[in-house]
Amino acid sequence: MERRKTGGLSASGSVTPTAVFRYKQRHPLNAIFEPTSVAVIGATEKPGSVGRTVLWNLISNPFGGTVFPVNPKRASVLGVKAYPKLSALPQPVDLAIIATPAATVPALIAECVEAGVAGAVILSAGFKEIGEAGAEMERQIQERARQGNLRIIGPNCLGVMNPLANLNATFASTMARPGNVGFISQSGALCTAVLDWSLEAQVGFSAFVSIGSMVDVGWGDLIDYLGSDPQTTSIIIYLETIGDARAFLSAAREVARAKPIIVLKAGRTQAAAQAAASHTGALTGSYDVFDAACRRSGVLTVNRIADLFYMAEVLAKQPHPRGPRLTIVTNAGGPGVLATDALLSAGGELAELSAQTRSELDQILPTHWSHNNPVDILGDADPARYAKTLEIAARNPDSDGLLIVLTPQAMTDPTLTAEQMRGYATSTGKPILASWMGGAEVSNGRLLLNRAGIPTFPYPDTATRVFHSMWRYVSNLRSIYETPLPSLEAGSGGPDRAKAAKIIESAYQAGRTLLTEVESKRLLAAYGLPTVETWVATNEDEAVTRAEAIGYPVVLKLYSETITHKTDVGGVQLRLKDAEAVRTAYRAIVEAVREKAGSEHFQGVTVQPLVSLDGYELILGSSLDPQFGPVLLFGSGGQLVEVYRDSALGLPPLTTTLARRLMEQTRVFTALQGIRGRASVDLAALERLLVNFSYLVAEQPRIKEIDVNPLLASAERLLALDARVVLHPPEIKDAEIPKPAIRPYPQRYVQPWHLHDGTPVMLRPIRPEDEPLMVKLHETLSERTVYFRWLHLLGLNQRIAHERLVGICFIDYDREMALVADYQDPQTGEHAILGVGRLIKAHSGNEAEFAVLVADPFQRKGLGTELLRRLIQIGRDEHLERLRGDILAENLGMQEVCRKLGFRLQYSVEDQVMQAELAL
Known part of the structure; x- marks a missing residue:
C-alpha cells in the first residue's frame, strides 16, 4: 500500500507548500523476502535434516541470488563450496538462515551483526517453548540483534517463501504457487498442511511465512510489509498469540483500509484470567476481546481454515456488498431452503423482491416459480433461463448480492450455464457467488466460473456464510471510519482530569485500591457521567438527617472501603419512607455486615434518593486484558448480569459512531429504541456517555476495573445508580501496566497559542470528528496553494472526499501525529481549522516525514513556523532520530523557516526539490 502523501508549509508569496517526501530507503524485510545472497548456517548433507532440506530448496529453486553453505566441517555441501563461518564468505550476504542447535544461535546472531547481515531466519527450536533457559537465549538474541x-x-x-521471486527459504517439501495472497502462520505444521492443500486447490501466494516465536519480527512488521507490497492483494493469518497488540492493531488499521486482512485465531474457547470480583471481568473472555480488537481495526475473523482462503478469494475478485441482503437463485427448492437457513442463522437477510422484479420474473419464468426469494426457477431451467433470471435479480434495488445455485438434473447443463454466467462476474456491481452442487458432472462448470472470477462453493450454506462474512468486513470498515459527532473535548466542559487524578491519589494515600461508592461516583462525574446524589452517614442520626434533606423515600447502602459487592453481605436497604425506617435499616446493615464479613468492614452507610427503576438496567464496565489492556463492556445490567450475558466488548477510546456500533451488538439495544409503547432512550446522549466513559478508562491508567451497574436508561434520563472502581496496587509501576491497545488521544499536546496578530488558537492533535472542519x-485554499501542495491542481471534490479525509482525520497516534490550529469564533462559537502540521513515521527506520499546511487567510502570521516547531518537539518526545521533508526549489520562505529551526537543506537534482533534514 502506498504511503499517504503529505504536503508542507503553505503561505502566499514566498512561503508555499513543500512537495511530497519520498521514502527511498529499502525496507529492512526486503533482505529476507528479496535477498541477493543467502548464507545457510548449519547446511549439511545428512538426509532428512533441516539444514540439508533448506539448502536444497534454495539451490533447486533459483531466485537469482547466490547461496553460501556454512559448515566448519565440510568443504562443500550438495556440491556447493562451503565456508567455515560467516566472516569467511567472499561477499556480504543479505539473509542468514540458521539451522543449528539452539545453544549456538545467540553467538551466531552476534556474528551476523558483525558481518552486516540485514536479515535472519532462525529455524532452530528449543527456546522459550522449553522454559526459562530457552527464554534467556531469546533475550540474548534480542540484545545482540539490537547492536x-x-x-x-x-x-x-x-x-x-517468496513464490513470485522463486525463493524457498524453508524446509517444506514443496514450493508454493505464485499468486497474490500473503499468508502468515504461527504454526509451522499448519503451514505444511496449507501448502499441500493449496497446490491441489491451485491457490497462489505472494508470500508464505512461518513467523515462529516472534523474537523480533512480529505481526505488525509483516502486515506493514505485505501492505506495501503491490503484488499482495489480501493477507491471511493463522494466529495463536498476539504478541505486541498495539503494533498488530496499528498495522492492521492502516492496511485493512486498502487490503483485506483475514484472521483465524486458535484457542477460541480458552477463557482469559478472570477478575473474581468484577462483573465485567466475568463477562470477558480472551477470544471475545480479540474479536472486538479485530473489529476495531477492520480485520475480518473467521472460524474455519477454509474460510481464510474463501474470504481472500471473494474479497479480491468480487465487488463488496453494500448491505446484508442476499438474493438466492436456484433450480431446486431444498438447497434454497438450506441456504436461507444458513444465511439467517449467520445474521444475514434475504432480499425482498420488488414489485418490478416480480413482474419481470413472471414474464420469463414458468407459472409455478416460487414468486419469492429464494427464486426457485425449477428443475428444467436451461442456461438462458438462469442468465435472464440473474440479470433481472441483479437489478432489484433491495438486493446487495446474489447466490446462484445449480443442482445437476436431467435437463440441466452445468457447463453451458456456467458459460452464460461468466459475463456477469463483475458487471452488476454486486457480488455474485455460485454453488455448483455435485462432483465430476459439474466440475467443468466450476472451473469456468472460477476462471471468470465468480467464486464457487460445493454447498450453498457455505456460500451464504461467505457472503455474510463479506458484509461483516464491509460493515466493520464503514463503522470505524464513519464521521462521528463532536466529542466531549469539543464542548465547553471537558473532563476534569485533575479532579479524577486527585480522587485516585487520595485513595492511594489512604492505603486503598478499592474506591468507595462515593469516590467512584465522583470519579464518573469528573468525566461527565450523571450519577445519583449520594451522602455518607457514619451513625443513625446522621443517616436520618441526610435522608430528610434528600426527601423520602431513600435508599441506604453499606459504605465500606473493603467490601466489593454490598448486596452479598446484606448491605442494601430500599424504599425507606420515614426516619424510623432509616434507623431500622441502618441497624440491619450493621448487623448483617458484622455477621457475614466482620464489623471492621463497616464504615457507615450512604444515603441516596430512591430512584424509580422505570427504565432499563444497563452495565457499563472496563476490565484489563493482559494483551489488549483496558477493554470496555456494555450490555444488560442488574443483579442477573452474568445470567443474561447480553453484552458487547470494545476498545477505548470510542467515538460516538463506535459507541453506537457497540450498543447495536446487544439484544437490549432493540428495547432501548422503544418497544411496546415505550419511548426511545436518548441514544445520542447514551453514545456521548459511552464516549466519556472510554476517555476515563483510556486516560486514567491506574484504574484496573470499573463496574457501573446498574446504569439506568429511560426516555427521561441516564443515571449511574451504583459504581465500583478498583485501582492497580501502588507497587505496580506505570510502565508495568498494560497499555491501551489503541493509543489514546494525546492530551499532552493540547496547548493554547496566539498568531502574530493576536488571534487566539488552540493547537491540538486532530480528531476523527474534525472531518467537517x-x-x-x-474550501479556503487558493489554486496556488493547492498547486504547490500537491504539485498539480487537485479538485476540491477530490480533496474533500470522505474516503480521502478518513486517512487525514482518523489517524493512529502511534504512527503519526497531526496538530491542528483550532480557532473558535467568539461571536458565533463556531470552530475553524486554520492550519495542520503532520508527522508520519516511516515503517522502516526511526524517522518521520513532516508537513505543514496553513489556510490562505492566515498565512504569514507565524502559524506555520509554530506548527513545525511543535512537530520537532513531538519528534523528540516520540524518540525519533530525524525528520525529513521535500521543499519546492522556489519556496524560499519555507527553506528559510527550516534553516531557522535547524534543518539541513540539500538540492536533489533527481527530484528537483530541496530536501530538508533535521537530526533530533
Whole structure:
C-alpha cells in the first residue's frame, strides 16, 4: 500500500507548500523476502535434516541470488563450496538462515551483526517453548540483534517463501504457487498442511511465512510489509498469540483500509484470567476481546481454515456488498431452503423482491416459480433461463448480492450455464457467488466460473456464510471510519482530569485500591457521567438527617472501603419512607455486615434518593486484558448480569459512531429504541456517555476495573445508580501496566497559542470528528496553494472526499501525529481549522516525514513556523532520530523557516526539490 502523501508549509508569496517526501530507503524485510545472497548456517548433507532440506530448496529453486553453505566441517555441501563461518564468505550476504542447535544461535546472531547481515531466519527450536533457559537465549538474541540493524524471523519456524521471486527459504517439501495472497502462520505444521492443500486447490501466494516465536519480527512488521507490497492483494493469518497488540492493531488499521486482512485465531474457547470480583471481568473472555480488537481495526475473523482462503478469494475478485441482503437463485427448492437457513442463522437477510422484479420474473419464468426469494426457477431451467433470471435479480434495488445455485438434473447443463454466467462476474456491481452442487458432472462448470472470477462453493450454506462474512468486513470498515459527532473535548466542559487524578491519589494515600461508592461516583462525574446524589452517614442520626434533606423515600447502602459487592453481605436497604425506617435499616446493615464479613468492614452507610427503576438496567464496565489492556463492556445490567450475558466488548477510546456500533451488538439495544409503547432512550446522549466513559478508562491508567451497574436508561434520563472502581496496587509501576491497545488521544499536546496578530488558537492533535472542519479548510485554499501542495491542481471534490479525509482525520497516534490550529469564533462559537502540521513515521527506520499546511487567510502570521516547531518537539518526545521533508526549489520562505529551526537543506537534482533534514 502506498504511503499517504503529505504536503508542507503553505503561505502566499514566498512561503508555499513543500512537495511530497519520498521514502527511498529499502525496507529492512526486503533482505529476507528479496535477498541477493543467502548464507545457510548449519547446511549439511545428512538426509532428512533441516539444514540439508533448506539448502536444497534454495539451490533447486533459483531466485537469482547466490547461496553460501556454512559448515566448519565440510568443504562443500550438495556440491556447493562451503565456508567455515560467516566472516569467511567472499561477499556480504543479505539473509542468514540458521539451522543449528539452539545453544549456538545467540553467538551466531552476534556474528551476523558483525558481518552486516540485514536479515535472519532462525529455524532452530528449543527456546522459550522449553522454559526459562530457552527464554534467556531469546533475550540474548534480542540484545545482540539490537547492536546492529538485523531483523529476525523465528525462532522455531518453518521459514519463508517468496513464490513470485522463486525463493524457498524453508524446509517444506514443496514450493508454493505464485499468486497474490500473503499468508502468515504461527504454526509451522499448519503451514505444511496449507501448502499441500493449496497446490491441489491451485491457490497462489505472494508470500508464505512461518513467523515462529516472534523474537523480533512480529505481526505488525509483516502486515506493514505485505501492505506495501503491490503484488499482495489480501493477507491471511493463522494466529495463536498476539504478541505486541498495539503494533498488530496499528498495522492492521492502516492496511485493512486498502487490503483485506483475514484472521483465524486458535484457542477460541480458552477463557482469559478472570477478575473474581468484577462483573465485567466475568463477562470477558480472551477470544471475545480479540474479536472486538479485530473489529476495531477492520480485520475480518473467521472460524474455519477454509474460510481464510474463501474470504481472500471473494474479497479480491468480487465487488463488496453494500448491505446484508442476499438474493438466492436456484433450480431446486431444498438447497434454497438450506441456504436461507444458513444465511439467517449467520445474521444475514434475504432480499425482498420488488414489485418490478416480480413482474419481470413472471414474464420469463414458468407459472409455478416460487414468486419469492429464494427464486426457485425449477428443475428444467436451461442456461438462458438462469442468465435472464440473474440479470433481472441483479437489478432489484433491495438486493446487495446474489447466490446462484445449480443442482445437476436431467435437463440441466452445468457447463453451458456456467458459460452464460461468466459475463456477469463483475458487471452488476454486486457480488455474485455460485454453488455448483455435485462432483465430476459439474466440475467443468466450476472451473469456468472460477476462471471468470465468480467464486464457487460445493454447498450453498457455505456460500451464504461467505457472503455474510463479506458484509461483516464491509460493515466493520464503514463503522470505524464513519464521521462521528463532536466529542466531549469539543464542548465547553471537558473532563476534569485533575479532579479524577486527585480522587485516585487520595485513595492511594489512604492505603486503598478499592474506591468507595462515593469516590467512584465522583470519579464518573469528573468525566461527565450523571450519577445519583449520594451522602455518607457514619451513625443513625446522621443517616436520618441526610435522608430528610434528600426527601423520602431513600435508599441506604453499606459504605465500606473493603467490601466489593454490598448486596452479598446484606448491605442494601430500599424504599425507606420515614426516619424510623432509616434507623431500622441502618441497624440491619450493621448487623448483617458484622455477621457475614466482620464489623471492621463497616464504615457507615450512604444515603441516596430512591430512584424509580422505570427504565432499563444497563452495565457499563472496563476490565484489563493482559494483551489488549483496558477493554470496555456494555450490555444488560442488574443483579442477573452474568445470567443474561447480553453484552458487547470494545476498545477505548470510542467515538460516538463506535459507541453506537457497540450498543447495536446487544439484544437490549432493540428495547432501548422503544418497544411496546415505550419511548426511545436518548441514544445520542447514551453514545456521548459511552464516549466519556472510554476517555476515563483510556486516560486514567491506574484504574484496573470499573463496574457501573446498574446504569439506568429511560426516555427521561441516564443515571449511574451504583459504581465500583478498583485501582492497580501502588507497587505496580506505570510502565508495568498494560497499555491501551489503541493509543489514546494525546492530551499532552493540547496547548493554547496566539498568531502574530493576536488571534487566539488552540493547537491540538486532530480528531476523527474534525472531518467537517477539514472540508471548510480546503474550501479556503487558493489554486496556488493547492498547486504547490500537491504539485498539480487537485479538485476540491477530490480533496474533500470522505474516503480521502478518513486517512487525514482518523489517524493512529502511534504512527503519526497531526496538530491542528483550532480557532473558535467568539461571536458565533463556531470552530475553524486554520492550519495542520503532520508527522508520519516511516515503517522502516526511526524517522518521520513532516508537513505543514496553513489556510490562505492566515498565512504569514507565524502559524506555520509554530506548527513545525511543535512537530520537532513531538519528534523528540516520540524518540525519533530525524525528520525529513521535500521543499519546492522556489519556496524560499519555507527553506528559510527550516534553516531557522535547524534543518539541513540539500538540492536533489533527481527530484528537483530541496530536501530538508533535521537530526533530533
